[in-house]
Each structure stands twice: as structure tokens, then as C-alpha cells.
Amino acid sequence: xxxxxxxxLKFKRTMSNKLIFIVPLITAIFAWIMxxxxxxxxxxxxxxxxxxxxxxxxxxxxxxxxKEENAGKYYFTIPCMPAPQTVKSSx
Numbered sequence: 001x002x003x004x005x006x007x008x009l010k011f012k013r014t015m016s017n018k019l020i021f022i023v024p025l026i027t028a029i030f031a032w033i034m035x036x037x038x039x040x041x042x043x044x045x046x047x048x049x050x051x052x053x054x055x056x057x058x059x060x061x062x063x064x065x066x067k068e069e070n071a072g073k074y075y076f077t078i079p080c081m082p083a084p085q086t087v088k089s090s091x
Contacts, residue, residue: 010067016064019056024048027044034047
């Protein structure tokens with residue numbers, strides 16, 4: 001729980017907090033414009049999962065990464081697959 005509190009404090013007055021609320025509203029507006037009243041639910045799911053959710057995740061990750069780099073003492077590591085283990089047969 002302390003981790004979530006520290007993350008909230010870190011992003012308190014940034015675009016990331018606003019983006020969490022803005023992106024679903026944009027989805028609803030796009031769906032209403034494109035699908036009208038009859039296709040609203042279908043278009044909402046389409047716009048959300050096809051375009052806006054992946055874009056929002058990418059932007060949030062980029063903003064988080066930039067915030068951590070500016071804070072200092074941050075080492076970005078990419079997790080690697082472990083080396084394949086060889087199985088020795090007992091003959």
C-alpha cells in the first residue's frame with residue numbers, strides 16, 4: 001500500500017493523472033460521433049481496445065520512465081529470458 005501512495009504522490013500534479021480521466025471521455029465522444037445512438041456500445045469497445053487503450057498505456061509508460069530518469073539514480077533494465085538449460089541424460 002505504501003508503494004501506491006508513493007506513486008500517487010509522485011504523479012500528483014502531472015499530465016498522467018489527467019490522462020486517466022481524459023482518455024475514457026475521448027472514447028465516449030468518438031463512439032457517439034461515429035456510431036450514433038444505435039452503435040454507441042459497439043463503437044465504444046472498438047475505439048477503446050483498438051486505439052485508445054494501447055496509446056494511453058504507451059504514453060503513461062513513457063511519462064513514468066521520463067519522470068524516473070529526471071529523479072536520478074534510475075537504471076532502466078530490460079528483463080531478459082533466462083538461458084535455456086541443457087538436460088543431461090543419465091546413461
